[in-house]
Amino acid sequence: MEGKFINITLDNIEQEHLCCAIGDKKHAAGVDVKKQWMKERLNEGHVFRRLDEKGKIFIEYAPLEKAWVPVIGDNYLYIYCLWVAGSFKGKGYGKALMDDCIEDAHTQGKSGICIISSRKKKPYLSDKKFLSKVGFETVDVIQDDYELMALSFDGTKPAFQETARRMKIDQQELTIYYGKQCPYHVNCIMQITNYCEANQIPLHLHCIDSLQKAKSEPGIFNNWAVFYHGEFLGVQLMNENILKKTLGV
Known part of the structure; x- marks a missing residue:
């Protein structure tokens, strides 16, 4: 595995690409909206970390209390997306990005990390098999399919909001x-x-x-x-x- 990772910040957000929509002109307006949304989130602890390459290799997460998802819990990080695409697959980038997130959670004194997945692979949700390999466990389930998975450091568990x-x-x-x-x-x-x-x-x-x-x-x-x-x-x-x-x- 080669290359370095960078974080999107208020100082570089206008110059850096958001790799999930890299090079696709039909999503240019969406990128502008996303960047504006991120500008309002970065001071809340929102993180967008990507490989410093022209590719789709990134992780995006935030403190659970500030994460725009129907999940509740105390002192957790929530992962919105972890994506490694194309020729970058199978080179350890996904594991490296997850390791960075885990290290960040420990540094912040968090109780753990959580993410929405599913028993059967679904588009736009992270793969349960990968999450299980790095220590995540299912802590809540909806419709016997959608799963909230967590890597708990202290035994506490987040949950889906009742709504x-x-x-x-x-x-x-x-x-x-x-x-x-x-x-x-x-x-x-x-x-x-x-x-x-x-x-x-x-x-x-x-x-x-x-x-x-x-x-x-x-x-x-x-x-x-x-x-x-x-x-x-x-x-x-x-x-x-x-x-x-x-x-x-």
């Missing part, structure tokens, strides 16, 4: 809860809105623009959640093609 266990809403139309943490959301919302308008599909959008809203989500939420006919469909970000496949239209 997240509903996994149902009253609205019957296609309903999407989305946050500004992911740079893909702007283009996804544009494609979905255009398709629904063109095909007269009722659509209800909820922009999660506060920590309080994120903590009280009615289902699993990492930065995106989809409901249809009142039922939870998943956390996969959707473009037009994924939407058509999901709805069968």
Whole structure:
């Protein structure tokens, strides 16, 4: 494994790329929104750490109390995303990024680290097998599939917020809860809105623009959640093609 890691800070955020959307012009607007959101989070202890290369190799985490997810607990770090893609896979970068996060948690005197995963691999959620190998254990489960995994240093455990266990809403139309943490959301919302308008599909959008809203989500939420006919469909970000496949239209 070669290369060095850097952290995105208020001093370098305008110059550095956010590698999850690197080199993709259709996500440029989303990157701008993401950077503005991050500027407001960095002083809260939010961390975006990546390899200093032109690639998708990064980890993003925050103090759980300030993490925009329906998970609660005391003195934990929450990992939003850990991603190693393309030719960088299999070279130890994921383990190195996780080790850095663990070291940071110890340095801060945290009780542990947690992350949302699933028993069966799902898009946009970290792989349970990898997490288990580095010591994470399942501490809470919703629908016998979505799992909150934690690496506890002192025996304490975080948990899903009670509202997240509903996994149902009253609205019957296609309903999407989305946050500004992911740079893909702007283009996804544009494609979905255009398709629904063109095909007269009722659509209800909820922009999660506060920590309080994120903590009280009615289902699993990492930065995106989809409901249809009142039922939870998943956390996969959707473009037009994924939407058509999901709805069968």
